Amino acid sequence: MCASGSSTVTEDSSWTGVRDRLRARGLRWTPQRRTLIEVLSHADGHVTGAELVERCRELDATTTPSTVYRTLDVLEELGLLRHSHGADGREEFHVQPEAAHGHLHCIGCGTTWEIGADEAAALVGSLERRRGFAVDLSHLSIAGRCATCSAALGDQD
Amino acid sequence: MCASGSSTVTEDSSWTGVRDRLRARGLRWTPQRRTLIEVLSHADGHVTGAELVERCRELDATTTPSTVYRTLDVLEELGLLRHSHGADGREEFHVQPEAAHGHLHCIGCGTTWEIGADEAAALVGSLERRRGFAVDLSHLSIAGRCATCSAALGDQD
DNA sequence: ACGGATATCGCAACGGGTTGCGTTAACGAC
DNA sequence: GTCGTTAACGCAACCCGTTGCGATATCCGT
Numbered sequence: 001m002c003a004s005g006s007s008t009v010t011e012d013s014s015w016t017g018v019r020d021r022l023r024a025r026g027l028r029w030t031p032q033r034r035t036l037i038e039v040l041s042h043a044d045g046h047v048t049g050a051e052l053v054e055r056c057r058e059l060d061a062t063t064t065p066s067t068v069y070r071t072l073d074v075l076e077e078l079g080l081l082r083h084s085h086g087a088d089g090r091e092e093f094h095v096q097p098e099a100a101h102g103h104l105h106c107i108g109c110g111t112t113w114e115i116g117a118d119e120a121a122a123l124v125g126s127l128e129r130r131r132g133f134a135v136d137l138s139h140l141s142i143a144g145r146c147a148t149c150s151a152a153l154g155d156q157d
Numbered sequence: 158m159c160a161s162g163s164s165t166v167t168e169d170s171s172w173t174g175v176r177d178r179l180r181a182r183g184l185r186w187t188p189q190r191r192t193l194i195e196v197l198s199h200a201d202g203h204v205t206g207a208e209l210v211e212r213c214r215e216l217d218a219t220t221t222p223s224t225v226y227r228t229l230d231v232l233e234e235l236g237l238l239r240h241s242h243g244a245d246g247r248e249e250f251h252v253q254p255e256a257a258h259g260h261l262h263c264i265g266c267g268t269t270w271e272i273g274a275d276e277a278a279a280l281v282g283s284l285e286r287r288r289g290f291a292v293d294l295s296h297l298s299i300a301g302r303c304a305t306c307s308a309a310l311g312d313q314d
Numbered sequence: 315a316c317g318g319a320t321a322t323c324g325c326a327a328c329g330g331g332t333t334g335c336g337t338t339a340a341c342g343a344c
Numbered sequence: 345g346t347c348g349t350t351a352a353c354g355c356a357a358c359c360c361g362t363t364g365c366g367a368t369a370t371c372c373g374t
Binding site: 189190221223227 | 350351352353354355360361
């Protein structure tokens with residue numbers, strides 16, 4: 001729904017150029033990679049590694065986990081995606097990192113929200129100033145309790 | 158420094174009372190749990206689950222991972238420890254949570270630093286104000302690049 | 315179109331952690 | 345001390361992700 005750009009979108013989101021970007025680096029364009037790119041080009045937002053493997057298997061039943069994970073690593077090096085770890089420690093991939101953003105995860109209800117650069121500014125700025133530490137926002141995952149769950153705790157517990 | 162209380166500390170850090178706290182809840186005091194408590198009472202700071210299993214095995218070669226992890230869950234419920242996930246998503250346990258603190262992990266050199274409530278105040282306060290979200294500081298792990306590694310990148314890359 | 319260099323594949327095994335289930339044993343009651 | 349209840353144990357299997365290695369196939373030069 002509403003890919004940010006041209007009107008007739010044929011799923012061009014840098015994915016079309018991947019083949020050449022790989023080759024330019026001496027890397028190869030294989031059927032397995034094509035499959036994963038296909039999957040990724042239809043994924044928006046966040047996906048776990050296992051989900052990606054699953055979806056690849058739908059397109060090509062012979063898909064192997066190791067190949068998928070290895071290709072994900074390559075694509076991350078190319079900057080086409082980023083990964084972080086959810087509240088449970090599992091991998092979560094961010095496709096098409098148009099804007100770096102972190103995540104907020106409520107341990108009460110399990111809901112996840114995105115937080116943008118503006119909201120994280122306080123944290124990022126503070127660490128940058130005090131330590132010279134450059135926060136990788138896209139890898140940031142913060143756990144806690146959302147307003148609703150906090151209130152619920154206050155009420156009944 | 159300054160274990161909150163008596164002067165001569167014989168590793169009494171709530172560990173001594175665990176047995177009774179368990180029983181008070183209808184839970185049981187078993188040799189396996191005793192072993193884990195023994196290990197925990199000598200661990201300070203951060204340990205991974207695997208490390209704890211390892212150390213338990215040193216005391217009791219028959220130790221089983223599942224038992225250790227299950228007991229860790231119980232102890233966490235009792236508030237005797239907390240766990241978070243490192244940059245690689247692996248579990249990390251914080252023993253004797255005297256003061257909640259988060260972690261900073263440099264993806265360049267791999268070093269980890271603790272950040273206290275004061276340093277996280279900016280973040281915590283901002284999210285609290287804007288969303289009513291109560292951050293679980295002890296579960297917070299921030300990835301990025303430390304001053305040194307950032308500088309190195311600027312120089313040569 | 316062919317052939318060589320080597321990136322990638324697929325397999326199998328591993329590592330950390332979790333889960334289901336039948337068996338054992340801790341604990342409270344008598 | 346004995347007994348019954350049931351928490352906890354240990355095993356085996358699983359899940360997600362990673363790694364080593366021999367086999368395959370992509371790509372480049374000719």
